[in-house]
Amino acid sequence: MIITVLSNNSHLFPRTFFLAGIPGLTAAHIWISLPFCFMFFLAVTGNGILLFLTWTECSLHQPMFFFLAMLSFVDLVLSLSTLPKMLAIFWFDATAISSHSCFLQMFFVHAFSAMESGVLVAMALDRLVAICDPLRYPTILTPVVVVKIGGMVVLRGVGLTISFPSLAHRLPYCGSHTIAYTYCEHMAVVKLACGATAVDNLYAFAVAIFVGVGDVAFILYSYWQIVRTVIHFPSPKARAKAGSTCMAHICVIFFFYGPGFLSVVMQRFGPPVASAAKVILASLYLLFPPALDPIVYGVKTKQIREQVFKILRPKRIDPT
Template sequence: MITTILSNNSQLFPHTLFLAGIPGLHAAHIRISLPFCFIFFVVVTGNGVLLFLILTECSLHQPMFFFLAMLSFVDLVLSLSTLPKMLAIFWFGATAISSHFCLSQIFFIHAFSAMESGVLVAMALDRFVTICNPLHYGIILTPIVVAKIGGLVVLRGVGLTISFPSLAHRLPYCGSHTIAYTYCEHMAVVKLACGATTVDNLYAFVVAIFLGVGDVTFIAYSYGQIVRTVIHFPSPEAHATAGSTCTAHVCVILFFYGPGFLFVVMQRFGPHTVSAAKVILANLYLLFPPALDPIVYGVKTKQIRDRLFKILSPKQIDPT
């Protein structure tokens, strides 16, 4: 689909680009790859286990866990679209990347990052209804409503970012073909162009503001209403229960928007040169949340812990 959309201007976009890796640390790429391998293992294992538990356990077929399954799937796609190529750069110096793969990577990174933000909004809505309107939870978040929210998250993510590859592809590239990162990010590719990039910069800025500010505002409003409701709970035990219900989601929000905010600030307002710190932060922005999300939910969510322990614990054999 991406290739078809971009076929008209193929003479302008280089057939092969190159990923620079981490500037100044090329000699240490093998050592740097070790934590990346560990992160890859955690991402695939953790999110794979979460998806398996949610899909196979009927008691987890609830809106909260449906959104969590979506989050795990998005995290898997984000990691699988970037980490294997990073490891190939670190291990084999395989810096070359084809134009089609680069443009596809731009789409997957931005579309699924937008979907992740949308899933976090949906999870905030779920927490809001759970705490502020528990008696009507089943009436408000019916399976049909939950499915529509999930579809909207996907359509919004794709609709807002499908233009990124075509916008980058239409530009002339007459200078360096080396991208100063370990993956193809839209603005990093656009910076290689020798033509006017005003449209690209403006559209990327509008999308970032719409997703970042808009989604964070909705989440903040939801938690503001939750705090107002919790304050009026009659007992400390009720406060603790409400806090436990939201802790995992709050941690995941910080993991996603924290590095993302720093990365956007460095991209927009930092020095033009790309440092090792900027590249490492760009990697953490994509890899940190997918690795930590399943751990946080596995530790903080009782239903998931119980189901996992039930599977892992040995069956008791009756000696008689």
């Protein structure tokens, strides 16, 4: 039921929400859209190339690149579920979004963000085994184990966040229907409700702690063990090689968790009205990882560089 009478005051469930874009910077939306559009192009192109390479090149059919393909797919979904609507707001002032589309976008944003965090944990586990126990690497991370890890990442992401839209859907929205964001972020929607939101707040906070803090703790533990192992390597060359294999993953971790944690803290504990800084930071949280992850892995991973150069390098034609 789209419209529900909640009291004698006829509190209505909205058919449509409105995304405000970046509050206070509406006049500059066209200029703001330029870096957004460029990042969208990078995200779609870069992640599309990585997915194509890992699918078609047999030498990349390894656990590390399986997780990288998962990361590329997650980044691609995050970009396609948010960036087109953002650009429509900036270019055409198309702020209206149906309630069902809003809640669907909310699910995709939070579910795939949780999946991305899970993939980064899986990649940390891959580096931990590869560096700390290389002889057992093929027997520990077998294809079956890798697929199971990938399945657990997906199930966890869906299971933890599927309640976000259903919890938000049950609330009465009797005031403004304008979301002061560029996308349907869960807490930004909940703040529009005029009913009790304690359950939504507590559940969202618990998920943020479980996913964010829990995953970061495991990643930090993994790299602590990696550092302890690497410092005992006999030669500087071996230590440098081990550090190089982790550098791309460390950069991706920074791109994802840096803006993410700042956005969560500002959204949960900041002032009740979203400022331009908060909205820009929340948008960058969705923009940076999809746009920059393929570049980082393309630059830092030798196997991917070689495959990209193989595609770009023109084939020589034998004159005979």
